[in-house]
Amino acid sequence: MQDGNALAARLDTGPGEDRTSGSREKGLNRVLHILEFLHATQRAVGIGDLAKGVNAPRSTTYTLVRELVDAGLLEMAGDGNRVYFGKKLYLYGMDYVRGNDLLRRGRQEVDNLSRETGETSELCMLQSGRYTIVHSSPGTRPFRISSATGLQIPLPWTASGRLLLAGLERAAIEDMVSEDDLVLPDGRRLRLDDFIADIATAKATGHCITSGLVDAYTKCLAAPVFSAPGKVEATMCLVVPIDTSEAKTGELIALLRGRAASLSIPG
Amino acid sequence: MQDGNALAARLDTGPGEDRTSGSREKGLNRVLHILEFLHATQRAVGIGDLAKGVNAPRSTTYTLVRELVDAGLLEMAGDGNRVYFGKKLYLYGMDYVRGNDLLRRGRQEVDNLSRETGETSELCMLQSGRYTIVHSSPGTRPFRISSATGLQIPLPWTASGRLLLAGLERAAIEDMVSEDDLVLPDGRRLRLDDFIADIATAKATGHCITSGLVDAYTKCLAAPVFSAPGKVEATMCLVVPIDTSEAKTGELIALLRGRAASLSIPG
DNA sequence: GCAATTTGTCTCTTACAAAAGACACATGTA
DNA sequence: TACATGTGTCTTTTGTAAGAGACAAATTGC
8 A cells, every 4th residue: 555655746847848837726636637647646545635636726627526426437435525546437448448449459368368377467658648557357366466456666676667768769768767667666767878788788679677676676678569560559468476476577588478479460 | 439439429418417408508517518518428539529429619618728739638639630638637636546546446446356356356336326347457358348438328227237226225336226227238128127136136245246237248247345234335346248147247256255245344 | 434422731800719717605713 | 602624606807728810731532
């Protein structure tokens, strides 16, 4: 939980740049902030708190929430004065899945992979310039390695991040990575050049392994899914204990690469 | 497809009443219409068509679409000038699932049920006053009985509809059911009083069976899921061939009732 | 080849939505 | 009893977002 919140905090800078003052914000923007805030919070929120959370006037927040609830995008939660996502968003989400072969097959493949290997497996994508766990399947370890769907983590913290940026210009990479992103959870600081070198290596080898980046106990194996030659659309990734043997790791990487390749468009 | 479109057409009356003139609509409303239109269309749409579809000025539509795409709620589809739902909506949808025990367990149970029986199984709920298939699992019949997730069908056409309205006042029921809703796909017209009587019966027996309503070849078995004593939150339903034997039907109903009961909150 | 349509981006105006703030009504707590 | 703190609904005011329309560029059709 403490971990989850630390990560969630990174979500705060919602859509539409950093608000300097925030007075007389567009209604639609308010709504986008509200949705993003609920996503970061991951539970029903009182309308007052919501107003504070998105830094919007209370009156405005009340009206917007009412409209969104009427539309079914939000729902009043159990006790009666909290709101959270509504059924309509679920339906739209399912529409997205239906219209998206890669996601549909990727989810399936991730589930297979974690069942077969017993390890936590994830499907990751870039989501408006940020690394996002689009689907994850927990694996069977007693101490399950936490990672919730929809979490957004700085790109440099992850193996998948290195693959997702493969093929981008240096400038584009710099745009996507803030100074803060280079600081790992344990306080260590990556050098941007090292990160960019990692990306090149990942591109060349066709996979990526990172050890002890997000936490000291795991390593992360990732392989790219291509939507076109050279264009990395997603990655599949396995999170394994950091002391996993060389041999075992090699095995898993081979498996992972195969599955990721099977999802790729060209073949 | 012709069938799907006939049903989709029923979605058109989106949120916020029927627009008579439509001049100077609120931005948020336009967005809600856009989302609803995409949901009805079930595929990527050109921005021009979208503007026509939601009856909004082109300039406004362009601006809104750009904002929504930037926010990740929509995505530009393949060829480049069409839009459809975006990853963010998927993520929000998953958040909804995560925060909603009933839906999560219901999906699971529906999948089990269709695997065990081989029949198409569905989880249904009221969604802003309309019957909605929230999850469905196709079953194993060679001619699969069509029913897509997220479709909204007039309440009187379905067995689930009768259960979902159990416990409501007559006036409330009348509000939810339009004249058009009483006309079946084959042109027959239900009498409102008969429908209300059906609802009472369904409430009393704790399940509902309808034959040949949406089409001539199927019957629909449904059982209620309660969120509180007397409050029907959802229904589970099985779609079977209309010539299924009495005995077999009884068996399935018993199974269905058991599963639905296991999802209900009180016990 | 020249029309006719569609697409995407602009600018300018004013109708109207967002905000401020007052109000009424619950709570809890010194 | 007073005094915060949170909730939900009003009004009024004013800054601005929605809309009309004009434009160039890209697609169509004949």
